[in-house]
Amino acid sequence: MGKTLAEKIWSEHIVRSAAGEPDLIYIDLHLIHEVTSPQAFDGLRLAGRKVRRTDLTIATEDHNTPTLNIDKPIADPVSKLQVDTLRANCAEFGVRIHSLGDAEQGIVHVVGPQLGLTQPGMTIVCGDSHTSTHGAFGALAFGIGTSEVEHVLATQTLPLARPKTMAINVEGKLKAGVTSKDIILAIIAKIGTGGGQGYVIEYRGSAIRELSMEGRMTVCNMSIEAGARAGVIAPDEKTFAYIKGKPHAPEDFDAALSYWKTLYTDADAKYDVEIDLDANSLEPFVTWGTNPGQGLPLNASVPDPAKITDAEERGAAERALVYMGLEAGTPLKKIAIDTVFLGSCTNGRIEDLRAAADVLKGKKISSTLRMLVVPGSARVRLQAEQEGLDKVFLDAGAEWRNAGCSMCLGMNPDQLAVGERSASTSNRNFEGRQGKGGRTHLVSPLVAAATALRGTLSSPADL
């Protein structure tokens, strides 16, 4: 029997396997940031261990970094200490780092692909659950905890239980105004936040093949919101063209290419589970609750918990509506928004900024809200400025910020106030995620831009 894409990559990275034990898997690339690494470096120091492969390790600063006044010292002393600790650890252990102010600084999952370090067939880890993003290149990429960060630093391997495989087939053609973000939000609503638990999801089908690399990254990025540690998409000509010319593209490109072309699921391979989604019928999607599975098409209304049969889900919906300050039956398009956030590892790449700028061009955002535009990396910001996108955002009345995770998780000063409501292109609508008491609706960049213009949740078709 043939192998699935994930099984191929897995078996090519087994250092050691023994019955009844997890496989020891080799890690091709380890990405580091300031939040989940300090205790790992401490562990190395205590045990007198070194970083085994500094040449397969790279660090950047993203979670804590401010998006304003980046030429000044970080104002929050605790954030500053964490960033300084990363810098000191990288210097001590010999790890390459791109610090705030550097053209290659940015969200770790935007930086890897833009440097060309993310390539098909690799195993990639990072102490961040959105490492699944890199799966868009046909790499097996997943988030790890700090103990595992230390393990990879010391050994360049991880003992891991073999995951099951799930195929999600997205066939058909997306309507105008429907994007990769809507695909993944619809998938999570369909299978639930635990639906992918224990699986690597492979996204397949004509609608996935049709997506750009940026769009594929958005889909794989939110695999974790469906409970799956990793998502993969088979590499194709788009993948190869994206990597070609990037700083770390293979010198012997043809040798790499001939390997990359073997990376697909064999015709006779079997997945543990297969799920189908019709792309033709998808609409712009938005979340109404406090977990990413609580989403609906934008044309729908806030659901009535009383009509939910499952007791557990009903209770969760009741609590979510209280937290979100929403009434059952309210049309989603009537919900007024206070802050629009465009950015994050989900939707902070150049294509996302272009899509939003296209909607905003020559128009003004509603006076009832603020809009933050936070490029995913310093390089994305530079590219956007070359294309004049910064002017479009500023002329529309939005704020043009520096790169980082920013309001996606509110570790830096970019936070929602208590009761403030956002339309956010990020990945999590958990209680307090964007600031204590803040209320989050997850949306695509197109919906974010249209919402900014109208003041209520909207799609470009409403303009």
Added chain:
Amino acid sequence: MEKFIKHTGTGVPLRRSNVDTDQIIPAVYLKRVTRSGFEDGLFSAWRNDPEFVLNQAAYKNGTILVAGVDFGTGSSREHAVWALQNYGFKAVISSRFADIFRGNSLKGGLLTVIIDQSDVENIWTAIEADPTTQITVDLEARTVSYSSTVVAFELDDYTRWRLMEGLDDIGLTLKETDSIDSFESKRAIYKPKTLPIKK
């Protein structure tokens, strides 16, 4: 890592599903560079509510958290495990855990026990009726027992052995250095390196 063989304590009923790691410990608490002292951030938003279970005197000293389905979804922060441990929890019982949280917990010696939702409901009923109910989580026997009820749970032999011995994963892997060396000698040369590109 501390060995885990058997633990007896009282339970804390957390009747919520999808308890994500942002609820277990919000991002603002993750700025620290240490592994201890995270107990103040545990469920910090919910602890403002006097009715919240950890604010009730009867459950204040519980050491076994009994949670709804999909506990630990969201971010990979191991701080969620540390916060639970720093607070005093030794085990968490649920019918399903998020993958990364579960991996982190078993690395750090916080035993996460998976049992059927109906068994979770029964424990909730028991500890809500009598908060002093003693619950025993026995890793050796792979059972959870309280009053006259015994519920079996599954955990693979390898992980069980590692927890019962309190073994450090890195130490175990470093015994395989020869296998790692040999694997590295065969890696394709076109695989990327992070060394700065000289152009």
